Every structure is written in C-alpha cells, then in structure tokens.
Amino acid sequence: MIFTWLRNRRRRKILASPIPDHWKTILEQNVAQLDHLTAQQKTLLFQRVQIFVKEKYWEGCNGFEITEEVKLTIAGQACLITLGFANDCFDRLKTILVYPDAYVAKETLIDSIGVMTEGTSFRLGESWGSGPIVLSWESIYEGGQVPDDGRNVVIHEFAHYYDALDRQFSGTPPLHDSEQYEQWTRVMTAEYESLVSQLQHGRKTFIDPYGATNPAEFFAVCTEHFFEQPRQMREYSVDLYETMKLFYQQDPAQAV
Numbered sequence: 327m328i329f330t331w332l333r334n335r336r337r338r339k340i341l342a343s344p345i346p347d348h349w350k351t352i353l354e355q356n357v358a359q360l361d362h363l364t365a366q367q368k369t370l371l372f373q374r375v376q377i378f379v380k381e382k383y384w385e386g387c388n389g390f391e392i393t394e395e396v397k398l399t400i401a402g403q404a405c406l407i408t409l410g411f412a413n414d415c416f417d418r419l420k421t422i423l424v425y426p427d428a429y430v431a432k433e434t435l436i437d438s439i440g441v442m443t444e445g446t447s448f449r450l451g452e453s454w455g456s457g458p459i460v461l462s463w464e465s466i467y468e469g470g471q472v473p474d475d476g477r478n479v480v481i482h483e484f485a486h487y488y489d490a491l492d493r494q495f496s497g498t499p500p501l502h503d504s505e506q507y508e509q510w511t512r513v514m515t516a517e518y519e520s521l522v523s524q525l526q527h528g529r530k531t532f533i534d535p536y537g538a539t540n541p542a543e544f545f546a547v548c549t550e551h552f553f554e555q556p557r558q559m560r561e562y563s564v565d566l567y568e569t570m571k572l573f574y575q576q577d578p579a580q581a582v
Contacts (some may be wrong), residue, residue, distance in 0.1 A: 333417075340380050343370045352395050358473035359553065362489025362581040367409050374405040374415055383421045387460075394464060399470055400424070403480035406553060409572040410575025413436035416487060419460035428462055453486035476534060476555045485549035489542055499573065504573065513569045518544045532562040553578055 353359055353375065360368060378401040400422060408414040436484045452460045461479060469478035488499040497514065501507050524531045524536045537547035551559045554569040556579035559566040571577055 336381075337377050337415075341373055345376055349398055352398045353402045356395070357406070358470060359404070359406055361473075362578065362580070363409075366442055370409055371402065371405050375401040375410060377398070382419065385421065385423050387420070387423050390424055390463060396424060399466055400461065400480055402486045403466070403478060406539065406554070407481060407574060407576075408547065410536060412528040416484065419487060423458050423460045424466075425460070427464040438549075448485075453483040453490070458527040459483050459487065466581060467581045469551065474554055476551045478550050478554055481550050481553055482546045483518050485535050485546040486542065487530065489545055491542045495542040497543075497545040497550060503572065509572070510569060513565045514541065514545070514548075517548075517563060517566045549574075554559060563566075 342531060350372065353372070360371070363371065376397065379397045382401075384397060386392045386396075408416075459476055461483060465479040486495065489495055489497060491500050491553065497509070497518075501510055510544075517533075518538070518541055521531055521533050521535075521544065523540050527534055533544075533551065534547045535543040548559075548566065548570060551576065552567070556567070556577075559570075560579050567579065
C-alpha cells in the first residue's frame with residue numbers, strides 16, 4: 327500500500343507540469359498513430375509518456391546515445407497500447423536497452439528430438455518477463471514513420487510484456503474472468519492453427535508469418551496488426567479483432 331501511495335504521489339508531481347511543446351512536436355513526428363487519436367486519448371497518451379520517460383532507466387548499447395527523441399519515440403509508441411486501461415505505465419518494467427540497429431544475441435535452440443544447440447541470431451528487439459526490454463532504434467524510428475504496415479517493434483515487444491505478467495510467455499495475457507479466457511483460448515487457438523495451416527499450404531497470409539512461430543509470437547504479431555491495420559484485421563477475422571479489442575479495451579478501427 328505504501329509503495330502505491332508513493333508511486334501515485336511521484337506521478338502527481340510529474341504531471342503537475344504540462345508536457346513541453348517540443349515533446350509534443352517530437353511525438354507528432356515519430357508516432358504517426360497520433361493522427362488517429364481523439365483529443366482525450368492524446369491527452370492521456372501525453373500524460374503516460376511523461377511518466378514513462380521519467381520512471382524508466384534508459385541505457386544505450388554499442389555506443390548508442392539515448393537522446394530525448396529516443397525516449398519520447400519509444401514511450402509514445404508503447405503507451406499507445408495502454409490507452410484502454412485505467413492505470414498502466416508498465417509498472418513492472420524498469421529498464422530499456424536500445425541498440426542503434428539490429429544486434430546479435432545468443433540463443434539456445436532445441437530440435438524436435440530434444441537436442442540442444444547454442445548459437446547467435448540478429449534481432450530487432452526482445453522482451454524478458456522480469457527483465458529489460460531491448461530495442462533497435464533503426465526499427466523504432468521506422469515503425470513510427472510508417473503507421474499502417476502492420477509492423478512495429480515497440481508494440482510487438484510491449485505486447486510480450488503483457489503476456490509475461492503471469493510469469494510465462496504463453497500467448498495469453500492475464501484476462502478478466504473465465505468467460506474471457508474461454509473466448510481467448512477458442513479464438514486465438516483457431517486463428518493460430520489457421521495461420522500455420524495457410525503457411526504449410528503455401529498461401530499468402532494477412533497475419534505476418536512470424537506469428538506462426540508460437541502462440542506468444544502470434545499474440546505479439548496480432549497486436550501489431552490490431553494497432554496498425556485494425557480495419558484490415560477486422561475484415562480478415564471479426565472474431566480475432568473483437569478478441570483483441572476486448573483485451574486492449576480499444577477500437578482503433580473506428581478511428582482510422
């Protein structure tokens with residue numbers, strides 16, 4: 327209780343000063359989705375950006391410099407997906423690491439017979455359940471300039487943040503009740519299996535093929551489409567769109 331009180335007091339102090347005009351300019355330049363928000367949503371986004379920028383620990387990697395623009399661009403894109411929630415500034419997230427471009431990360435792979443191999447891969451971002459979120463500035467900036475291609479590394483990795491709130495990357499974030507869990511399992515399982523089947527048969531898919539990697543990646547990829555291509559997603563699958571809408575408590579198709 328005392329920690330919540332202290333956090334709320336700290337945030338009231340942060341919000342006591344209005345967001346600087348030059349911050350708004352940067353956000354409008356680097357978060358193209360702002361054009362589709364209502365005045366109320368935009369005000370809420372600005373407030374959450376103020377909190378996000380002040381509360382997180384920022385670190386540049388491979389010599390990358392964390393500037394005001396970097397912080398604001400990441401915060402603006404991330405906070406887009408919080409606007410349907412009453413109070414959310416990614417409270418469990420403490421650290422954000424930013425590389426200038428794609429980076430090399432170690433990975434462990436297990437094949438179908440259980441043989442484990444270690445290697446490396448190039449990545450644009452990654453998210454850990456209780457650790458930092460890692461991002462590539464090149465991809466962040468591009469995602470903010472092109473709002474409707476269905477690809478946004480910030481939205482993708484912050485969707486993983488929600489997925490991991492229950493300490494596991496399962497593709498199912500914490501939901502409200504058993505009814506919502508039943509709907510989520512029914513719809514998301516069917517849509518995931520449909521995507522996998524379409525790819526196996528060599529068909530072109532609306533959902534990015536990376537979503538077929540596993541249910542966790544499917545949820546993150548669907549989140550990208552939901553916020554970047556909401557009308558196309560609704561046309562592709564009303565059930566999928568409504569399931570995402572119920573979780574995020576937003577209806578971006580109405581604003582586009």
